[in-house]
Amino acid sequence: MSDRSRIAVDAMGGDEGLAVMLAGVARARRRFDDVSFLLVGDEAAISEGLKSHPNLSQHSEIVHAPDVIAGDEKPSQAIRRARTTSMGVAIDLVKQGRAGAAVSSGNTGALMAMAKLSLRTMPGIDRPALAALLPTLGDNDVVVLDLGANTECDARNLVQFAVMGAAYARTTLDLGSPRVALLNIGSEDQKGTEEIRDAAQMLRVAGHLPMNFTGFVEGDRLSRGEHDVIVCDGFSGNIALKTAEGTARFVGDLLKRAFTSSVRSKLGFLISRPATELLRDHLDPNNHNGAVFLGLNGLVLKSHGSANERGVATAIGNAAKMVKADLARRIAEDLRHFEAKAAA
């Protein structure tokens, strides 16, 4: 088995603990049976935990790391402890070529700082960005980035995010010329911050880019399926992503209240249950877990801190698909191709 089909997992990160991480990895392993794992963290605890997962146990190695990055640890502090922590060691396994991707449910800021320091950004990219696929009403999911890696961004960062997001959409969603929009608070040219307006100007004149720049998109049209890539700074992206998650749950909670408000509505609910369960499934954040840092020389995925077993399995599954698609190399090639075209 080649090293590339191995995934390094930070077994200690996340709010739900080691048992949930291992159960999630074991679940993913049942679906992706050609992938093996490097489980990074406290050797004794992982070894004990693996007793409940004989299949995973057979297809994984434990890599000991004595320390764990805390959820509230500052990135600047975390990077000094990279070598001894489960998160830092998992990333390093990617750097060494011993794993095709690293997955962690731990501290996002620390993960980003460590990944950047260890793997370095691709040529032509100043800052990596956190990207995820969100569900839409259309045929495809939409790539949204940055989701929180960079609190503040200049126009140049946003343009690079657009290029990386388009490359991700081309390789993952198999689209020739993805429709790329900038998230803004209005669709008119003068709306938003100077950074966004400047980025729009740069994208408008960049006809050589293998994308179709469609201008500004507002928050209410994220899920309409009208765009393939939506670009924003990490602050806005995080607010949009979490507000969307929270609102979906809010509507779900109201729906539950509505359905249990009378005997009649309970009956209706029972009858239409198969349909509403499909919907619940479609909206469950655990089924969309696993954001990826784009722009690094290697794949690092962030699983939601509160992801359950199914959520962890989704993130690991996404990592397996990206490893198989050789995503990092393909994005780098795509960027080189674009640069060659731009220089021509």
Added chain:
Amino acid sequence: MSDRSRIAVDAMGGDEGLAVMLAGVARARRRFDDVSFLLVGDEAAISEGLKSHPNLSQHSEIVHAPDVIAGDEKPSQAIRRARTTSMGVAIDLVKQGRAGAAVSSGNTGALMAMAKLSLRTMPGIDRPALAALLPTLGDNDVVVLDLGANTECDARNLVQFAVMGAAYARTTLDLGSPRVALLNIGSEDQKGTEEIRDAAQMLRVAGHLPMNFTGFVEGDRLSRGEHDVIVCDGFSGNIALKTAEGTARFVGDLLKRAFTSSVRSKLGFLISRPATELLRDHLDPNNHNGAVFLGLNGLVLKSHGSANERGVATAIGNAAKMVKADLARRIAEDLRHFEAKAAA
């Protein structure tokens, strides 16, 4: 009838046209039968439109204004045309004391600029903010501000928004010490921009403020009913508000698909329809229309540009309630009270 119970309506603003505005005002008039209206805009067109609304016609005067502010007009350009436009004249009627509030569905940036120039900010407030009440799972709605009046804000602006939002919650939601949080991308102290961290620091040490500062809130907890006031810059607030609207509609659309996916689910839908219609009603943005500019010496409300007749009626109804509650004066008193306390 006193002038205070009169509402000035920019009859020409908004995407839906004069007929929808007039129908909305007429609908509101049926619910608030002690309110009268000053309908501002093209006299001939309004006069013609009023023929379909005899009740409204009896309780309104037309104030002629020859011009209309365009949806994409720059605020800096719009303010030069204030005197001749329906939007500018409606605001001026508040300044003259001839109306207790002005309502417009037009260009938000222009409305904000004109309102600020004409009515001026309250003592102690540098910039007004756009605030709205959003539905939650709790007993009360939550006040969210700023929703788009100020694209970029410093810490001092955010603290003033907190004070105004708390005053709004005290007067509108009848809460003694509203729970106030800052919207951020994490709950830990070091998260977010410098402006947000500084604002948090200022609010933490301001024990004399008549509010309970609860720290940072993330986008996924806006609707949980855990806070009474959520404070943010206008860019993030607009993204959050519109993403919430869009996601609620997205879930509704998926639900519709789910319910029509089989005969069985259609049957279940028909049976539980009264419950789901209550839900639809609860989430319809037209039932939450009408954001108010806080911090001005007078009430100016923004109705959604695409609001339908019911949406316009909701915004006018909100204006009527604020006029009756004498909201602008009560917020000014509340702010003075706080300043006296701070100085003591």
